[in-house]
Amino acid sequence: MENDEKKLSDYIDRLNEEKKPEVHGNSTESPQMEELMKTVRKVRSLKEPALPGADYPVKLAENVAKQLPKKLTVKKKKHTWIAAAAAVAAVIALVFAVNFILHPGGADIVYAMEQAFQEVKAYHGIIEIIEKNAEGKETTQAIREVWADKEGHYYIKELEGSQAGVITVNNGEKKWQQLPQEKKVYVFPAFPDPYRFTFELGNEIDDVKNAAEVKAIGEDKVLNRSVTVLEVTPKGGLPYRIWVDRETKLPLKRESAMQNAIQYTVTYTSIEYRNALPEELTIYSVPDGFEEVDRNPEQWVNNIEEVEDLTGFAPKIPKELPESYKRDGIAVANGMKTVKLNYTSRDKKHRVIILQEKTEGELNPASAAVLGTLNGNVAEIQSPVQEDYGVLAGGGVYSGVSDISSIRWQEGGFEFAVVGNDSLEHLALFAESLAGGPVVIPKGDEKTPDKPQIEVPVDLEIEENDQKSVDAGHSPWKLDPVYVAQVFVSLKISPEGIQGDYPVQYEDIKVVKNDGVNAVVEVSSDTTPIRRVYLKRLIRQDSTGIWTVVGYDPVSS
Amino acid sequence: MIEEEKLKKAHDGDLKTIEEICTLTWEPVYRFIYYKVQNREEAEDITQETYVKAFSYLQKHDVKIEKYIGFLKTTALNILRDRWRKKKRRGSNVNFEEINPIETAVDDAAQASAERTVIREALNKLNEEQRTVIELRILKGYSVNETAKILNKKEGSVRVLQYRALQNLAEILKTYD
Numbered sequence: 003m004e005n006d007e008k009k010l011s012d013y014i015d016r017l018n019e020e021k022k023p024e025v026h027g028n029s030t031e032s033p034q035m036e037e038l039m040k041t042v043r044k045v046r047s048l049k050e051p052a053l054p055g056a057d058y059p060v061k062l063a064e065n066v067a068k069q070l071p072k073k074l075t076v077k078k079k080k081h082t083w084i085a086a087a088a089a090v091a092a093v094i095a096l097v098f099a100v101n102f103i104l105h106p107g108g109a110d111i112v113y114a115m116e117q118a119f120q121e122v123k124a125y126h127g128i129i130e131i132i133e134k135n136a137e138g139k140e141t142t143q144a145i146r147e148v149w150a151d152k153e154g155h156y157y158i159k160e161l162e163g164s165q166a167g168v169i170t171v172n173n174g175e176k177k178w179q180q181l182p183q184e185k186k187v188y189v190f191p192a193f194p195d196p197y198r199f200t201f202e203l204g205n206e207i208d209d210v211k212n213a214a215e216v217k218a219i220g221e222d223k224v225l226n227r228s229v230t231v232l233e234v235t236p237k238g239g240l241p242y243r244i245w246v247d248r249e250t251k252l253p254l255k256r257e258s259a260m261q262n263a264i265q266y267t268v269t270y271t272s273i274e275y276r277n278a279l280p281e282e283l284t285i286y287s288v289p290d291g292f293e294e295v296d297r298n299p300e301q302w303v304n305n306i307e308e309v310e311d312l313t314g315f316a317p318k319i320p321k322e323l324p325e326s327y328k329r330d331g332i333a334v335a336n337g338m339k340t341v342k343l344n345y346t347s348r349d350k351k352h353r354v355i356i357l358q359e360k361t362e363g364e365l366n367p368a369s370a371a372v373l374g375t376l377n378g379n380v381a382e383i384q385s386p387v388q389e390d391y392g393v394l395a396g397g398g399v400y401s402g403v404s405d406i407s408s409i410r411w412q413e414g415g416f417e418f419a420v421v422g423n424d425s426l427e428h429l430a431l432f433a434e435s436l437a438g439g440p441v442v443i444p445k446g447d448e449k450t451p452d453k454p455q456i457e458v459p460v461d462l463e464i465e466e467n468d469q470k471s472v473d474a475g476h477s478p479w480k481l482d483p484v485y486v487a488q489v490f491v492s493l494k495i496s497p498e499g500i501q502g503d504y505p506v507q508y509e510d511i512k513v514v515k516n517d518g519v520n521a522v523v524e525v526s527s528d529t530t531p532i533r534r535v536y537l538k539r540l541i542r543q544d545s546t547g548i549w550t551v552v553g554y555d556p557v558s559s
Numbered sequence: 560m561i562e563e564e565k566l567k568k569a570h571d572g573d574l575k576t577i578e579e580i581c582t583l584t585w586e587p588v589y590r591f592i593y594y595k596v597q598n599r600e601e602a603e604d605i606t607q608e609t610y611v612k613a614f615s616y617l618q619k620h621d622v623k624i625e626k627y628i629g630f631l632k633t634t635a636l637n638i639l640r641d642r643w644r645k646k647k648r649r650g651s652n653v654n655f656e657e658i659n660p661i662e663t664a665v666d667d668a669a670q671a672s673a674e675r676t677v678i679r680e681a682l683n684k685l686n687e688e689q690r691t692v693i694e695l696r697i698l699k700g701y702s703v704n705e706t707a708k709i710l711n712k713k714e715g716s717v718r719v720l721q722y723r724a725l726q727n728l729a730e731i732l733k734t735y736d
Binding site for chain 1: 577641726732
């Protein structure tokens with residue numbers, strides 16, 4: 003309750019500062035809290051809005067023009083077209099020639115990069131980020147000082163750019179961000195960490211290793227050093243280039259593909275390799291005059307007895323750990339309700355957290371989650387985590403971090419979740435050890451999927467276009483089978499279109515089956531003519547694939 | 560009224576024309592968004608996204624827009640819903656994808672004015688202490704510390720008071736629905 007009063011007060015303060023509150027667009031608040039926040043906005047609407055500065059329309063137009071697709075912003079001149087095409091052809095020919103003559107393949111270089119990075123313990127560098135628009139105009143976006151080690155600890159100081167002065171640190175125990183303008187230090191859990199600074203060497207090399215294709219396309223100089231230029235084509239993305247130091251075999255520069263008429267070049271203008279991060283940089287402190295803001299404080303404890311004292315229950319501990327893991331700490335979070343058992347792999351690349359708390363109602367699986375079973379109970383399986391419900395909501399921010407997966411279930415009056423940046427199979431080992439029973443993860447390859455009474459014809463061409471549109475960031479609701487079913491049922495009730503509220507509410511629709519490829523939802527509203535809707539991921543069968551209605555069962559009369 | 564020719568140029572990405580259109584239309588669009596989000600940072604951000612989406616849409620679809628500002632507002636509404644609805648499991652939803660952009664014109668001025676009258680009436684139904692804390696904190700924008708000094712209360716009491724005041728206000732507003 004006290005927490006809610008503070009949250010509401012912080013919300014009012016944020017709006018008074020004319021800043022976007024965190025909960026906007028990412029709310030995990032209770033309905034009551036959302037209602038109160040809505041009331042704040044309503045009262046505030048009596049005020050005259052804060053208007054932007056006089057130069058806003060000009061800036062707005064510039065930014066809009068920048069973001070329109072390239073073909074729209076660059077005026078085409080017919081007479082230059084042939085010359086441009088010839089130039090492109092010449093460059094392609096040259097690239098091919100260089101590629102074949104000098105470098106038969108990029109694979110050796112990728113291996114060399116991996117080997118070289120294994121030797122690095124920590125590094126210190128200055129990164130410069132330059133933005134180039136379609137007309138070739140370059141602007142420096144940011145210059146930042148970076149300290150990073152192989153265990154995922156880092157210290158970043160923004161030296162120039164809109165964030166100048168901001169310091170972000172993750173020391174493995176906690177993460178914090180110091181904002182000099184606001185005179186505040188925001189504290190976050192160390193893991194999971196959605197922030198990855200651009201051009202972190204480990205991630206960069208992983209990206210190259212996992213790319214669909216890597217080609218060496220030439221030689222160049224960066225920082226007066228000889229470098230090899232690689233063209234990297236990621237799986238499902240546009241090719242980009244990286245410049246790799248020929249001596250150290252480590253990347254120094256990266257140039258993204260031109261997207262939406264903008265291209266970014268990131269360069270280490272200096273880099274040196276060290277044994278460790280300077281200790282003084284990773285010691286947490288709040289400077290004089292700064293306020294500490296910790297929205298989800300965690301208390302670290304030494305043993306299970308202390309957990310019991312704080313939470314009133316003894317947490318379950320997995321009987322056996324996967325071989326490569328060790329436990330490295332217990333914390334209590336979410337107002338002393340949630341226990342977090344932390345585990346780290348011995349190579350320190352993977353972290354897994356087991357969350358547990360007393361159940362507060364039934365398991366309410368995320369609508370886009372795959373539904374499996376664990377020891378006979380329903381298990382919500384997300385890979386990656388897209389929505390934080392139940393015990394996941396109390397443990398930290400897991401959704402929206404691309405490599406985090408989770409398994410969540412209820413058993414014996416408790417709700418558990420195993421969440422981490424490891425494969426679902428490894429997470430399942432933790433879950434099985436905890437629950438003492440097998441995890442069943444449906445694979446979406448069943449031979450006889452449920453048959454609807456009435457089939458809905460599908461136009462694959464339209465679906466492919468819809469998928470492209472969603473890939474570009476539009477209509478994310480198509481990734482949620484419940485929303486897709488809600489629209490479908492609502493249009494059945496009002497074929498002429500929907501004005502105002504949907505005739506069927508989101509919460510009247512329950513997912514009864516979802517194996518990642520096929521889903522069945524049940525509609526419980528009194529007004530619905532449809533009882534069950536059958537959906538399928540027709541175009542792509544992973545978390546980025548849209549759902550399409552393929553059939554339904556009418557309400558039997 | 561924006562001429563057809565000008566719109567076409569803007570949709571083709573002509574910076575000067577985009578600037579002209581933004582200058583002519585930004586304020587009602589921005590105000591409409593601000594009304595929903597109640598902060599400048601987000602309003603500026605969504606206004607920008609609105610123009611990008613609207614121009615991109617009109618470039619791809621050969622449609623005539625009679626009421627341009629109405630179309631922009633509907634686009635803004637779509638963006639707000641895209642952003643907010645993913646995690647929201649209740650409240651009113653409009654399926655924007657199904658709205659025909661040609662016929663769309665959000666006539667919000669009258670509605671907003673009626674809503675404001677209701678909010679004022681509801682505020683007047685609160686007791687004086689609760690009304691004052693809401694006025695100081697939300698309408699005048701004082702911090703908890705400043706409000707506490709004005710009301711001669713502790714900061715914690717101000718937070719409790721404003722929480723209860725908003726709970727009451729939300730209940731009163733429900734009776735108008």
